Amino acid sequence: MDLARSAETPSPDALPCADGKLGNYLSGDVPDENKWADCVHCGLCLEACPTYLETGHEHQSPRGRVHLIKAVAEGKIGLNESFMDPVFTCLDCRACETACPSNVQVGGLIEEARGQVRRAHPLKGWKGWVSRFFLHGVFPHPGRLEMLGKGLRLLKRSGLSSFARRIGLMKLLPSQLEEMERVTPIPGLPVRKKLPEVVPARGKRKERVALLTGCVMDAVFGDVNEATVRVLTRNGYEVHIPRSQTCCGALHVHAGDREAGRELALRNMEAFSDADHVLVNAAGCGCAMQEYPELFREDPALRQKAEAFAEKVMDVSRFLTRYGFERPKGEIRARASYHDACHLAHGQGVREEPRWILRSIPGLEWVEMANADRCCGSAGIYNLTHPEMAGAVLRRKMEDVPEDAELIPMGNPGCMLQMSVGVLREGRRSKVVHTMELLDRSYRIGDREGKEASSCSDGKSGGWILSSGN
């Protein structure tokens, strides 16, 4: 089958304003020439790239991928399967962007190329079904997400899942899904359900902020969202949770479905139009929202609107360090080693802020992780689509996680699940937590008089329940 299509093939979803054709790309929303013009092929990105480190293959490296994206534009190769593989094997972790001397936006280029590939070759069969089910049927619909969370809660609470595991039913699932199920916590109630649309600040109001609750975050880690809201309100911030907000679209854009990404972006820009600050506690979502302008490259008016919106989006840890937070007083006696989520460190340049916050917690013993900003292999749904590579990347990551770390804090739900799988696979005792959970925990311990000991160095860190619900 000749998968290469000529640029003449009219594309049904070409943007109205775009008539630009480029080599073998479909017309409209083509990868941005200026982005690869920045690349001089120096190769300093190679050692930063997890997939290059695993394969040693140039076409699985940042500069190799950029070279291929350029080669399609030059008409040297087609928009075919062999092009698809490197473009989709990329974790989109952006480590190369940190290493790159000349600021090549590799992530943006990859996402644009994926858009092209998916338009030329829509996913078919069960893969297409699964992808459509989640990306279109679930994530953009908060109600259905809630149902999913509810189902998960029921499964976990009722003991059904452990029963199913005991009788071997779970073995029917692909192993990575089975592990994922095991490490998924009993989901708390989503804050969209539990909390009012406006949560008042404790004491005098300093700022009004809006919170993106996220999809996975709210459905699976509702407790993290709740902790985030508690942290914000106690620091004098009034938290708005707009009901009309929706999925940020990161997963859609990563999967090459840019049209859906645009729709969701527009909905969110509308939902948060009154907000002064749009706070996010999921690295991937924050990064995607800051990159909304990329989705509207070909529409100057929307692009401008998206740029104004992106300016307001900020990771919650950065917001707290910029606008101020009360020093936590509750002691947490544990050894902690922080993992930089790619889309925080490489994507948003948020590195020091979570560290400042965590290091302000009394009792916390700090162990800096080697290569803390190296990808864990989660990368959205990459661990499901590329289990082997994700597994290899995770193995390498776990080598860098100090064996004696009791807590592994981080700022992204995808990483939390993946790192928990890592902990499970290696038989470690560390507990994966969100930065906001720890800060909230410390505040609450501090509030309780007598500072009851919360030592998890007694070997029971695994049983440490962060959100005790009181």
Place this chain on the structure above:
Amino acid sequence: MFGRKKRRLDPLIRQLMEWVGETNVLYRREDLVAYECDGFTLKKGEARAVVFPADTREVAAVVRLLHRENVPFIARGAGTGLSGGATPLGGEVIISLVKMKKLLRVDLDNRIAVVQPGFVNLKLTQSIADRGYYYAPDPSSQYACTIGGNVAENAGGAHCLKYGVTTNHILGAEVVLPDGEVIRIGDEGIPDMPGYDLLGLLTGSEGTLGIVTEITVRILKAPQGKQTLLAYFDDVEEASRAVSDIISAGILPAALEMMDRTAIEAVESANFPVGHPLDIEALLLVEVDGIEAGLKSQVEDITELCRRRNVREVKTARDEKEAAAWWANRKTGFGAMGAISPDYLVQDGVIPRSTLPEVLGKIREISRDTGLRIANIFHAGDGNLHPLILFDERKPGEKERALEAGSRCLKVCAEVGGTITGEHGVGIEKREEMRFVFTKEEIAAQIRLRDVFNPGNLLNPGKGFPQPGRCAEVKQEIKERRMAEG
């Protein structure tokens, strides 16, 4: 299904797969496109396949096979070279050594380390830094380049002024010769073996004499102290004279680097800016190291010498972090060109230090004549110039003008008594320019030497020496291009 596919495969690919395994051979067009050049992007060619051997035995087997089948082949490391040494000209099998990336042994008593060729340069220092040791040669690409590649190119780096280039740090090597025979040269702990210095010959042979599969290198004790200085000048000539003054005053800095205005513009608009003023004409980045007690006076002497040359400002790095930022800014300088220009061509001339102002003047003339901007980053201390010629390949004629400008820069270097490459190698890029420094007879003698090791010229053919009749080829190529462009 796969079996059928396999039967259709080129029999050579199938045989290669038998030696190294199916997943360690790339042969599809799309996969090979990424290997069509290295860090020198002006010339590209298509390889026939890329193989990834896991050890010396596999390298030898692959080489024996290719030798028997009379198929040309190239060894490749990270592909960060800047003269096209790892670029295929068409039809070669690339032997990529990136999967042979182990640090085999560290012997602190004898101050040596043994590495596989794919081991990344910087990793060596990182692996021994906690014990107070380091590996001295530090090419700017050290974040990614491999020690095998460093041996092939005899790589230099900022600190070569005091510590010497790669050849001064290689003590032994295991080599697969172009017919597949495996030999060892050098002996660890013995500084000089009787007989010819084969190790010296091998280092810098640009992958034309053999493929190194194991390397014994010298490691050094990290100096007790280090000071890093920045000096900003309003005049390039004054800066160049300050360089000569420092050296002739008997000070031997570990590194003495210079960047001109255009280079500063690039690094400051790229990913690792440190806040250099944009209105200066040149800066010097100087590092002195050694016994702590002696450093202060060296810093004072250098500062004074710069003052005499009307420096605008001299400052010393407050701490290691600041010094590291200055170095990251400098070392990513080539890549930073991407921030101000779509393409660049870097040259690598060497000149007597005293001719620096004259040569810089001539480079400015070349820039004017060709209408292309030229940035200058160089290891000023040892007179190793890196003019970076900025161009846009998409604009018709610019690539040709860039090549012409590059060649003219090298001509200038040769004319003032220097030479055409200090550390990047000849590769594809400077083949013709070899004529600036060698006579026909001298070139022929070198080719005869290559033939002793590589008689069939199967290993990295077409590199390092002028090609017979190349001139006619180039004219033909330009003619064809013009016709194609209509």
